[in-house]
Structures are given as C-alpha cells and as structure tokens.
Amino acid sequence: MIQFEEFTLSNGLRCLVHEDHSTPMAVLNILYNVGSRDEDPAHTGFAHLFEHLMFSGSVNIPSYDEPLQMVGGENNAFTSPDITNYYLTLPAANLETGFWLESDRMLSLAFSENGLEVQRKVVVEEFKQNYLNQPYGDVWLKLRPLAYQHHPYQWATIGKEVSHIEDATMQQVRDFFAKHYSPSNAVLVVAGAVTRAEAERLAEKWFGPIPAGTRYERQLPQEPRQTEARFLEVRAEVPVSALYKVYHMPGRGDAHYYDVDLLSDVLGRGKSSRLYQELVKEQPLFNSISASVMGSLEPGLLVVSGKLNAGVSLEEADAAVEQVVARLREELVAEQELEKVKNQAEASIVFSEIELLHRAMNLAYSKLLGDADLVNQESAKVQAVTPERVLAAAQEVLRPDNCSTLYYRAQPQLATASEATPLLIEAAE
Secondary structure (H helix, E strand, O other): OOOOEEEEOOOOOEEEEEEOOOOOEEEEEEEEOOOHHHOEOOEOOHHHHHHHHOOOOEOOOOOOHHHHHHOOOEEEEEEOOOOEEEEEEEEHHHHHHHHHHHHHHHHHEOOOHHHHHHHHHHHHHHHHHHHHOOOOOOHHHHHHHHHOOOOHHHOOOOOOOHHHHHOOOHHHHHHHHHHHOOHHHEEEEEEEOOOHHHHHHHHHHHOOOOOOOOOOOOOOOOOOOOOOOEEEEEEEOOOOOEEEEEEEEOOOOOOOHHHHHHHHHHHHOOOOOHHHHHHHHHOOOEEEEEEEEOOOOOOEEEEEEEEEOOOOOHHHHHHHHHHHHHHHHHOOOOHHHHHHHHHHHHHHHHHHOOOHHHHHHHHHHHHHHOOHHHHHOHHHHHHOOOHHHHHHHHHHHOOHHHEEEEEEEEOOOOOOHHHOEEEEEEOOO
16 A cells, blocks of 8 residues: 655646655656657657657756766656656655756756757667667567557657657757646656655745646547458568567556456466467477556557467467467456466565655556556456456457457568568558
8 A cells, every 4th residue: 555645736736745754765756648649640759759858958957967966866767658757766855956857857948959969869879779670679660550550559659760750850849848848747756755745845846836838638549449350471580480469458547457457467477377388388389478468548459479489380379379369268267367367466566566666656657547546456456357357358359350460570581670571461441
C-alpha cells in the first residue's frame, strides 16, 4: 500500500506527496501527458526529441545537470507512446534545487538553433544505431504499421523515419512545447523525506506562478476492430530467423485488461509458460520465446516473439505457436496454472514498490489514468481474474483474424540488417 496525499495548484498542476522518512533521499517526478501518439503524422519523433531538448538548458539555467550534481542529485527521463516522464533523485535537504530546475525549464526552456541541432544529431544517431543498423532493430518500425492502420500507435516513439527529425524546424519545436509542456498537462509527484506542507509550499513557490496553458484534450483516430489476419515477411542479415505475432487487446484502463495480462503470462512468461515448455523444451523449435502485453493506455497489443533454432522453418514454428494459442481459446486454464501467474504478477507489484522512485512513477501514472489510488488496487484486480475470464479473453483477443504476423527471415547474403526488405503484405484494407 502506497500512502499519499494530493492537491492541485490553481494553474492545474496535479500534485501528489508520498512521505517516506526511512530514507534521507527525495524524488521529484514530473509526468507530461504527451507521447508519440500525440504527434503530427508528418512530424513524428517530437516527443522523444523533447526528452533530449529538456536537458539542453533553460533561459535562466544554461546547464541543467551541473546544479543538480553539485547538490548530490541525478536525473533521467523516458518517452513512450503515451507519456514523457522526467525524474530526479537528490538528498531531501536539497529538494528545493529540484523544484527550481524543473519549474524553470517548464516555464522557459531555452530554444536555440545550436541546441536543437545538437540534440537533433543525437536523436538521429540513436535512430540509426538502435533501429536501422542493429539486428532486429527495425522490427517495431514494421510491426506497428502492420497492426495499426489508423491509430497513431502505428509509429514507434523514435518516429516513422529519420527525415522527420532531420527536417524539424524551430517553429515546430516551439509549437510542440507550447501545446504540451504546461502545468495543466502535467502530474508532479514528490516522494521521500518530505512533508505534505513542505511539498505544497515548494510547489506553490516554484510552479504556482507558471501560466496554466491550455489543457490538452485528445481526439485521436481510433483503430477499427481487426477482422482479417495480416502478414509481412522481411529478409535481413540476422543470426537466426525470428517470429513475431501481435494481437489487439484492451487498454490499461479497461475492465478486462488484467484478464489479458494474465493470459499473456500463461502463454509466455518465463520458463514455466506454455510456449517455453512446449516449443523450447519439448519440441526444440525455438531457442527463446515469450509473450507479454505492451501496457498501453489505449487499446494495445499482446505480443508473441521468438528466435528460431537452426534448421527450423518459420512456417513450422508459426504453426506450432498457433496450436498452443488454439488450446487457450478452447480450454479453461487450470486453477493451479492461473495461481502461478497470479503469484508472479503479485511479486512484480511488490518489487515495483521497493524503490522510492518506482513508487513515485507508479503514483504519477495512476493519476494520469484518473485516480492515483489505482496503484493500490492492482493486486485486487489480479486476484479477481478467474479461469473463465481468461478463456473469454483468449477467445476475444487470440482470434486468428485479430493477429498480425511478421516473419523476420535470416538471409546472410544481405549486407546489413538495415537493408531488410518487405516481400509480402496482406491486410484487411
């Protein structure tokens, strides 16, 4: 159970305080309600670009890292299709330094052509190194547009293509900041050796004067129900062939989310899962295989992925996976098997609450979902899942016509993995 208190500033900044005086440290976590799903289809990768730009200095503080390091702090950030999250940890005695730094870049981020050019090069290099020039690195650049044909989940956080970042203009960058980086579009969590009164005083002092901005309201195109299987094959110079299968599933706030989450665990979480036991140990078709959910705020994907053993064809491996999946659509999961994955899920929840930073992040995310106390309701929701609910989830989600399949076929003759070329695609539209 994570204890917390909350308040909202007059400019709309939602604030939560989690007191933990067992540590001399404090965490300041700011979640901005913006991710790659909020980008213009012709200018993708901006949310991730901003993750970098926010560390380039503000009008009043040229170097973000220097003052923080001088008081014993450290920081980082991450971007997803749904959110951008910035966090710092530092001795609680120096907490005001964190408020000063975070509020200043929210109020007056420095926009310079040089700063943009530096971060543009960093992001472009990251795109090339991690997505284009790495074995299997472009998998999600291909899988997302295969599975999503309308919703902006169709592009990865890094963006659709390098040119969108290379061609980004200063005006586009300024407009993106003005639209998304404001108090009314953020959640602030203060955790650690701090009182609610002190956190509220500092929030009012440093964030209170910042103009509210316009609360961002999404109107994103929704993905229609998939009614026909989709298929894509690519060939690339990779060590072994790989199989990827994705199925549309409910979003994080849906009543059936945890049914599908535990379904994916039964299917492919760890060495005791069905896919591993049957297709790695009993039939050595794969050297590794797993299943998981993406955890997206909006309807996301259940993902099955595996690397094949030498001499095994993708067609044979795919057929074997389909057999395992078909049984889940037809038979109730045994109580003991379901209890096992529930215990795994419970353990993950408990471990996520050990670190102060993770507690702060979980509170911010739950608040974005609409209720910070959702963080304390996860265990009950996991325990409420029954074999009947798992079967119903399997019958709805693991439908063959709800599946998008990618064959990533090893072909040593190609020069690099970045030269992977599509051979065939069949889609519903």
